[in-house]
Amino acid sequence: MPNPYIAASADRAAMTVRVILRNSVVLLLNANAIKENIRLNVPVRNIAFLIYELGPGQTHNNLTAMIEAAMVQGELAVPSASEAAEQLIGMWQGLANYRLPLGVGVEGVIAGIEARVTSAVDLFVTAYQSSERA
Numbered sequence: 240m241p242n243p244y245i246a247a248s249a250d251r252a253a254m255t256v257r258v259i260l261r262n263s264v265v266l267l268l269n270a271n272a273i274k275e276n277i278r279l280n281v282p283v284r285n286i287a288f289l290i291y292e293l294g295p296g297q298t299h300n301n302l303t304a305m306i307e308a309a310m311v312q313g314e315l316a317v318p319s320a321s322e323a324a325e326q327l328i329g330m331w332q333g334l335a336n337y338r339l340p341l342g343v344g345v346e347g348v349i350a351g352i353e354a355r356v357t358s359a360v361d362l363f364v365t366a367y368q369s370s371e372r373a
Contacts, residue, residue, distance in 0.1 A: 299324050316369040323367060330359035 302324040309315040317323040
C-alpha cells in the first residue's frame with residue numbers, strides 16, 4: 240500500500256514546480272512586455288544579440304538552473320536540463336511566435352497566456368516527473 244505521506248509530499252513538490260514555472264513565465268510574458276517586444280523589433284545585430292542575451296537567453300539559463308535543482312532534489316528526471324528548458328519554452332510560446340509578429344489574433348494570444356503556460360507546465364511535470372515521485 241502506498242505511503243500517503245510520500246504521495247502527499249510528491250504532490251506538493253510537483254505543485255511547487257508547477258507554480259514556480261507558471262508564475263515565472265506569466266511575469267515574463269505579460270501583455271505590456273509582448274506589446275513592447277512587437278514595437279521594438281529592431282533588426283540591428285548587436286542590439287538583437289543583447290536583447291536575446293538579456294531576455295530569452297537569460298530566461299533559458301534561469302529555467303535550466305531551476306530544472307537542474309528539481310533534478311538534484313529528485314523531483315524531475317530529465318536527460319538534459321537545457322533541452323528540457325527549451326522544450327518548455329517552446330510549449331509556452333506555441334504559435335504565438337508566428338501570430339504576434341504578423342498581428343494575427345494578438346488579443347487572443349495575450350488572453351491565453353495563463354492557460355497555455357499552466358497546460359504546458361502540467362504536461363512538462365507529468366512527462367519528466369521522477370519515477371520516485373510518481
